[in-house]
Amino acid sequence: MRLYDYGPSANCFKARLLLAQLEQPYERVPVDIFGGDTLTDDFAGKNPARSTPVLEIDDGRYLQESNAILWYLAEGTRYLPEDxxxxxxxxxxxxxxxxxxxxxxxxxxxxxxxxxxxxxxxxxxxxxxxxxxxxxxxxxxxxxxxxxxxxxxxxxxxxxxxxxxxxxxxxxxxxxxxxxxxxxxxxxAQPRFVNDLEPYPANAERGAGSSTYG
Ligand SMILES: N[C@@H](CCC(=O)N[C@@H](CS)C(=O)NCC(=O)O)C(=O)O
Structure with a gap:
C-alpha cells in the first residue's frame, strides 16, 4: 500500500493517523504540492482532481479523497460501525x-x-x-x-x-x-494516536511556488 502524501496537509494527516492506529504498514510517497508535483500528467493519472491524499492499494488501483480513504481502510475494523x-x-x-x-x-x-x-x-x-x-x-x-x-x-x-x-x-x-x-x-488519548502534521514550508507562501493555488 502506498500513500501519496503532503506532510502539512490535514487531509493527508487523516490517512496517516488511521494507518498508524491500524498498525498498517505502507509506503509514504511525498508530494511537493508547491513544487508543482500535482500539476504533472503523471499525478493527474493518479488523481484527476490533482489533490492529495491518494491511496494506491497493492493491486495498483488508486483511491482518492481523504474520507473515502478512511472509509476503505476502516471497513471491517472497530473504527467503522457495522450498524x-x-x-x-x-x-x-x-x-x-x-x-x-x-x-x-x-x-x-x-x-x-x-x-x-x-x-x-x-x-x-x-x-x-x-x-x-x-x-x-x-x-x-x-x-x-x-x-x-x-x-x-x-x-x-x-x-x-x-x-x-x-x-x-x-x-x-x-x-x-x-x-x-x-x-x-x-x-x-486514543491508542497509537500520533500527530505528525507538518508546518507549511517556505514554498507554500503566496507567489513562492507553483501549484493549483497560484
Ligand atoms: N476533498 C479532498 C481535498 C484534498 C485537498 O484539498 N488536498 C490538498 C492538500 S490539503 C491538495 O493536495 N492540493 C493540491 C492541489 O490542489 O494542487 C480530500 O478530502 O482529499
Missing part, C-alpha cells in the same frame, strides 16, 4: 467535515498562514463565519457525547479532528467551545 444507522451517521459527519470544517477552518488557516488572504477581507470573513458555525455545531453535538458517533472513536472523529484541532491557527478561540476542547483531548 447501518451508525454507518449513515459516520457518513453524515464525513460530509459535514468537507462542507463546513475543512473550508471553514482548514481552508482559512492555509490562506492566512501562507499570506494569501488578510483576516479582514470578505472571503476570509465568510470562511470565518462558516468555521464558527462548524465549531458551534460540533460543540452542541459533543455536549452530551463522548465521540461523534455511537459513543466510540470512529473515522468520523479521525476526520473531524484533522482540521478542528488546527482552529487556533486560523484565529478561532477554542475556549468558546469547551465540548470541542474536551473531545480533542479524548481523541489525542
Amino acid at each position: 447501518p444507522f451508525e454507518r449513515a451517521h459516520v457518513l453524515k459527519w464525513l460530509v459535514l467535515e468537507q462542507t463546513d470544517v475543512m473550508p471553514g477552518i482548514g481552508g482559512l488557516r492555509f490562506r492566512l498562514l501562507t499570506n494569501r488572504w488578510r483576516a479582514d477581507e470578505p472571503e476570509a470573513v465568510r470562511r470565518r463565519e462558516l468555521g464558527l458555525g462548524a465549531l458551534a455545531m460540533l460543540d452542541r453535538h459533543l455536549r452530551r457525547r463522548t465521540f461523534a458517533v455511537a459513543e466510540r472513536y470512529t473515522i468520523a472523529d479521525v476526520s473531524l479532528y484533522a482540521y478542528t484541532h488546527t482552529a487556533p491557527e486560523a484565529g478561532f478561540d477554542l475556549a468558546a467551545f469547551p465540548s470541542v476542547g474536551a473531545w480533542l483531548a479524548r481523541v489525542e
